[in-house]
Amino acid sequence: MTRLLYREDPYLLEFDARVVERRQHEGRPAVVLDQTAFYAESGGQPWDTGLIDDVPVVAVVHHGDAIVHVLERTIDADSIHGRVDEARRRDHRQQHHGQHLLSRALEDTAKARTASFHLGETVSTIDVAAELSTDAVRIGERRANEVIWAGRPVSIRTVTRDEAVALGVRVPDEAGESVRIIEAEGFDRQACGGTHPRNTSEVGVVVVLGHERHKGGTRIRFVCGDRAIAAFHQRQAFVDEASAVLSSAPESLAEAARRLREAAAEADRRWRALLERALEADGARLASGASAGDPPLVVAALDGHAPADLRTLAGHVVGQRSCVALLGSRHEGRAHLVFARTPGRTEDVVALLKIALAMLGGRGGGRGDLAQGGGDLVDRLDDALAAAGEAATAGSEAARAAAPGAPRG
Numbered sequence: 001m002t003r004l005l006y007r008e009d010p011y012l013l014e015f016d017a018r019v020v021e022r023r024q025h026e027g028r029p030a031v032v033l034d035q036t037a038f039y040a041e042s043g044g045q046p047w048d049t050g051l052i053d054d055v056p057v058v059a060v061v062h063h064g065d066a067i068v069h070v071l072e073r074t075i076d077a078d079s080i081h082g083r084v085d086e087a088r089r090r091d092h093r094q095q096h097h098g099q100h101l102l103s104r105a106l107e108d109t110a111k112a113r114t115a116s117f118h119l120g121e122t123v124s125t126i127d128v129a130a131e132l133s134t135d136a137v138r139i140g141e142r143r144a145n146e147v148i149w150a151g152r153p154v155s156i157r158t159v160t161r162d163e164a165v166a167l168g169v170r171v172p173d174e175a176g177e178s179v180r181i182i183e184a185e186g187f188d189r190q191a192c193g194g195t196h197p198r199n200t201s202e203v204g205v206v207v208v209l210g211h212e213r214h215k216g217g218t219r220i221r222f223v224c225g226d227r228a229i230a231a232f233h234q235r236q237a238f239v240d241e242a243s244a245v246l247s248s249a250p251e252s253l254a255e256a257a258r259r260l261r262e263a264a265a266e267a268d269r270r271w272r273a274l275l276e277r278a279l280e281a282d283g284a285r286l287a288s289g290a291s292a293g294d295p296p297l298v299v300a301a302l303d304g305h306a307p308a309d310l311r312t313l314a315g316h317v318v319g320q321r322s323c324v325a326l327l328g329s330r331h332e333g334r335a336h337l338v339f340a341r342t343p344g345r346t347e348d349v350v351a352l353l354k355i356a357l358a359m360l361g362g363r364g365g366g367r368g369d370l371a372q373g374g375g376d377l378v379d380r381l382d383d384a385l386a387a388a389g390e391a392a393t394a395g396s397e398a399a400r401a402a403a404p405g406a407p408r409g
């Protein structure tokens, strides 16, 4: 069994040890030591990093009974010197102890018991088994900060399971017979194997960034200490940038954004009304230029019309007079087609669309008075429309030839 030096002194950063085993861990070299100050991931707290001699420690994990130090490369020495990354260790002390205080505060003020804890890369979370209001979360946060600012001593001791229970500590089943207790004097006792400060003041501050419903309870996102300052600076940078873009003081940002949205929505309404009028006028113009034959044909290749606008335009064309409209548009790198006929006519616009689509390498369909589709071969749009136009005229002539008694032209 490795002696866990961090359990005795969470401030210990340097230590000497002997290598008792070398192994591979997920394809990387690793060592087991006779003693270590490196915290191995557990209980929601990530592992420490640092150096063993001059080799970076990339992970520290429990594997069976062993603490496995995963290394960037192999080390040959039997006696090593370990150095734990100080900033990361302090950060973890702040976040983990802040969690203990926040959990206790929420249990005291809102009867919300913590079900789980995760110390994240930038933000940590606790899940509590109660639905909490924003006010309830704020009251708990305030209580935790009062304890931080009161600078209460934090002690570590190891007791038997029975003693722990007698002290009112919730002891997890996997804790075994000896239980390590972290106590913030006069406020909180918890069974825990993590790294904690000597005094609550080291946490600095706990700030709840947000909370949301989660599995019938509440997930609370929070930061402590240095991370609270980093989170504030990050949010300030967001606010400053938004203020500059909207030319607005920070306190007026929401109002400025609301006005901008309203203005955009109004502009959109006016733009759509103008577009509708333009499509109507274009439809009338195209219909007046329909071919004199049978059927009267309107064939047009346009630029920039989205499929929905092309459909609207086709509706206007075939609404103006009895005709067949074969409309195409080059839009966002694709060729779009809308073929329509005036209701009551019998030309097969779906068959005409298929002729054009075959040339555009595309897909589409329709029925009755309307067919639509598109393809990628934009350069062939004019040819595809011409082919569909010829087929429409030829189809009409074939129909007349099949019915000799019918009048011509």
Ligand SMILES: [Zn+2]
Binding pocket: 043, 096, 100, 190, 191, 192, 193, 194
């Ligand atoms: Zn803990």
